Structure formats: C-alpha cells, structure tokens
Amino acid sequence: MILGIETSCDDTCAAVVTEAGEIRSNVVASQGLLHSRYGGVVPEIASRRHLELIDAVIEDALERAEATLDDADLIAVTTRPGLIGALLVGVSTAKALAAARRLPLAPIDHLQGHVLASTLGEHPIEPPFLCLVASGGHTFIARVDPSGSGPEAYEVLGQTLDDAAGEAFDKGARLLGLGYPGGPEMDRLAKRGDPAAFDFPRSLPGDGLDFSFSGLKTALLYRVRDLGDAEAERRRADLAASYQRAIVDPLATRAEQALERTGIDRLAIGGGVAANSELRARVDALGAKTWIPEMSLCTDNAAMIAGVARFQPPLEYPDYLALDASATVAA
Ligand code: KG4
Ligand code: ZN
Numbered sequence: 066m067i068l069g070i071e072t073s074c075d076d077t078c079a080a081v082v083t084e085a086g087e088i089r090s091n092v093v094a095s096q097g098l099l100h101s102r103y104g105g106v107v108p109e110i111a112s113r114r115h116l117e118l119i120d121a122v123i124e125d126a127l128e129r130a131e132a133t134l135d136d137a138d139l140i141a142v143t144t145r146p147g148l149i150g151a152l153l154v155g156v157s158t159a160k161a162l163a164a165a166r167r168l169p170l171a172p173i174d175h176l177q178g179h180v181l182a183s184t185l186g187e188h189p190i191e192p193p194f195l196c197l198v199a200s201g202g203h204t205f206i207a208r209v210d211p212s213g214s215g216p217e218a219y220e221v222l223g224q225t226l227d228d229a230a231g232e233a234f235d236k237g238a239r240l241l242g243l244g245y246p247g248g249p250e251m252d253r254l255a256k257r258g259d260p261a262a263f264d265f266p267r268s269l270p271g272d273g274l275d276f277s278f279s280g281l282k283t284a285l286l287y288r289v290r291d292l293g294d295a296e297a298e299r300r301r302a303d304l305a306a307s308y309q310r311a312i313v314d315p316l317a318t319r320a321e322q323a324l325e326r327t328g329i330d331r332l333a334i335g336g337g338v339a340a341n342s343e344l345r346a347r348v349d350a351l352g353a354k355t356w357i358p359e360m361s362l363c364t365d366n367a368a369m370i371a372g373v374a375r376f377q378p379p380l381e382y383p384d385y386l387a388l389d390a391s392a393t394v395a396a
Contacts (some may be wrong), residue, residue: 066130068137069371070123072155073147073175074201075099075106076364079119081137082371086185089130091361091368094118101245105235112150119158126367137168141367141374142174145391146202152390160385167373169379172388178369180207181334183356185372190356193329195222197320197348200232200336200365203244204316206274206323216378222323223274230338233278237285237308241301251305252341254391258306263288265311267318274326275320280388283312309343317347324353325346332356339363 066089071078081089098115100106127133142159144151156172163170179198183190192211196219198204207226228236233250238247243254265284268277285308289297297304316338324332333356334348337353340363350356362369380388 066132066136066391067139067141067371067374068123068126069159069367069374070119070140070155070159071175071178071365071367071370072115072119072144072151073112074151074365076366077122077368078365078370079123079126080118080367080371081132082185082368082375084375086171086189086372086375088185088368089132091125092126092129093366094121094122097246099236103215104177104239106148108148108150109167110257111148112154115154119154119199123132135167136161136165136180139169139171139379140376141171141173141371143178143370144177144388145174145395146173146394147390147392149390149392152392156255156388160388164290164382164386169381170377170385170388171374171377172385173370173373175370176203177373178395179335180201180209181373181376181390182335182345183373184360185368187263190307190331190333194289194331194333194356195320195323195329195335196335197316197328197339198232199334199338199344203233204230204276204278205338206319208327208329212239217339223276223319223325225278226284227277227279229338230278230316231275233312234282234341236282240282240285240289242298242302243310243380247336248337250329251309252343253306254302255309256306257345258302259312260306261305262300265307266312267311267314269315269318274323276315276319283306291331294314309341313341313343313347316344318349320348321351324351330354333358335363335369336366343357
C-alpha cells in the first residue's frame with residue numbers, strides 16, 4: 066500500500082492507493098474558505114494551516130482505508146512545483162513517517178500526478194495517450210508513451226504562453242464579483258446564461274498546440290466596464306457563460322488537433338479545470354476514447370500522487386533525508 070501526501074497549494078491531502086491502482090481512500094481538507102476573504106491563496110496562511118491539518122488528514126485517510134501506518138509499504142509525497150512553504154510541510158511529514166519506519170519514499174512531481182490521474186481506478190487508461198492538463202497554475206497537452214517512467218515520462222506538445230486556464234477562470238470570476246476559487250462558481254453561474262450572448266476572443270497562438278488566455282480576461286474587463294455596474298450585474302450569467310465558452314473552446318480545439326496530429330486515439334483530462342462541466346461535455350463529444358476522471362481526481366488530491374509512485378523507483382532510507390522541496394518544475 067502506498068500512502069500519498071499532497072500539500073503543494075491550499076488543499077491538505079492524503080490518500081491510500083494500492084500497487085494495482087485501487088484507491089482505498091482519498092481525503093482532501095480544503096482551505097478554500099480560509100483564503101476566500103483575500104481573493105486568492107495566501108502562501109504563509111496555507112503552510113500554517115497545512116501544519117495544523119496534516120496529521121489528522123493522514124489519520125483520516127488511513128482510517129477510511131481500514132489501514133494503519135504499519136500497512137504502508139511506501140510513502141509518496143509531492144516535492145514540486147508549488148508554494149515552497151506549503152510543499153515543505155508535506156515533505157517534512159513524509160520524511161518523518163518514512164524514516165521512523167525505514168520505509169522507502171517517492172518524491173513526486175505534482176504535474177505528473179495530474180497527467181497520470183486517469184491511470185487509477187477500475188478502467189485505467191493505458192499509454193500511449195494524450196492528456197490535457199488545465200489547472201490553476203498550468204495548462205498543457207502531454208503525450209505519454211509506454212516506455213516512460215519518472216518525471217520525464219511525458220512530452221509537452223503545447224502549453225499556455227501566459228495565463229493558465231484556471232487562472233483565467235479565477236480572474237474572470239473576480240471581475241464578475243464571484244468568490245474564490247472562481248472556477249466552480251463560474252461553472253454554476255454559466256449554466257443559467259447564454260454562451261453566445263457576448264463575443265469574447267478565442268486565442269490559438271501559432272501553428273502548434275499552444276494556448277493563450279491573457280487577452281480574454283482583458284476583454285471581459287472592458288466589456289464589464291462598457292456595460293456599467295448595474296447592467297453587468299443583470300447580465301452576469303450571460304457574461305459567465307460566454308466567458309467560459311471562450312476558455313473551453315480553445316481547450317477542446319487543441320485536444321482535438323493533438324489527437325489528429327499524433328494519431329493517438331486515447332485522451333485523458335486532468336487538473337482542476339477538468340472538473341468544469343462544459344469542458345467535460347465537450348471532451349466527451351470529441352469522438353475519441355476519453356478518460357474523464359471523477360471530480361475528486363481532477364482537483365488537487367493525494368491519490369494521484371500515490372498513483373505516480375507506482376511507476377517510478379523510490380528512494381531508500383536514508384537517501385531521502387536530504388530531500389528538498391522545489392517551487393519550480395525543474396528540481
Ligand atoms: O489542479 P487544481 O486543483 O490546483 C492547481 O494545481 O492549480 O486547480 C485549481 C483550479 C482553480 O483555478 C479553479 O478555479 C479551477 O481549477 N477549477 C475549475 C472548476 N473547478 C476547479 N475551473 C472551472 N470549472 C470548475 N468546475
Ligand atoms: Zn494541481
């Protein structure tokens with residue numbers, strides 16, 4: 066059994082996953098409410114809260130899996146990328162637990178967790194496959210081939226040149242006066258609006274598979290200003306639906322182009338934006354073999370982190386004692 070720990074941003078997460086990819090438990094203590102009054106994640110508050118929650122979250126994950134620490138064969142923990150103070154709480158906890166029991170420890174790349182989330186569960190996706198990852202900090206299309214293992218196991222075919230899709234959701238939601246995180250709220254509001262009401266730009270930069278979302282939020286800003294407060298408020302659902310469509314369109318288009326250009330017929334989605342109802346429906350309608358993980362595997366979670374540990378050799382005791390966290394992708 067693999068105990069996974071994830072504390073890269075504002076969710077305190079622990080999970081128990083088997084070597085076969087069965088998810089025995091997947092616990093997430095969201096700090097969303099704590100940060101919402103600031104309109105975004107406050108790094109120092111996040112790390113302090115991780116410290117308060119991490120032991121209880123791990124205990125809960127073990128209990129739900131009907132296991133104890135004695136049943137763990139391996140500890141997997143996110144070491145990069147993320148908020149450094151937040152990451153360090155998970156890394157220190159994982160090191161302490163592993164060292165006390167002389168267990169091996171697997172340092173995991175958070176993004177690889179999102180890419181490989183669909184390899185978990187009863188109907189795992191098999192390489193070669195493509196994965197569209199769209200989260201609060203990253204947006205890219207990855208190609209996963211059968212031979213790969215370790216953090217370099219996927220090739221990035223295209224990525225955002227500026228804002229991430231989740232960032233576009235969060236910033237747009239803020240302009241519309243919605244709470245943080247904005248994605249889920251925008252998703253809810255958009256269901257009541259007309260996606261054709263406003264014409265927002267769709268950017269597909271270059272001939273490759275890259276994305277660009279920064280122009281979109283500026284377009285929303287100007288549109289809200291032009292409408293004036295009262296009218297923007299009255300037409301909030303239409304604005305949300307049109308804005309969401311302008312984020313989802315290029316994501317779906319690039320996914321479709323990636324399938325065509327690579328000849329690969331299996332597509333997964335991952336990352337918090339993969340929880341978006343419109344994106345899920347659009348990807349489902351692409352006509353490819355698609356893996357759309359349940360919401361809890363899209364947003365940040367520790368099951369996906371434990372899942373990656375199945376594919377990469379861990380560090381043995383005491384080699385991981387000097388292990389450090391890294392804020393950026395390259396450690
Ligand atoms: O993967 P994630 O949980 O954390 C990061 O690694 O960034 O992604 C968080 C992002 C946030 O920007 C949030 O607004 C967005 O995912 N998100 C959504 C939805 N649920 C979460 N965006 C659109 N629709 C949703 N339903
Ligand atoms: Zn994430």
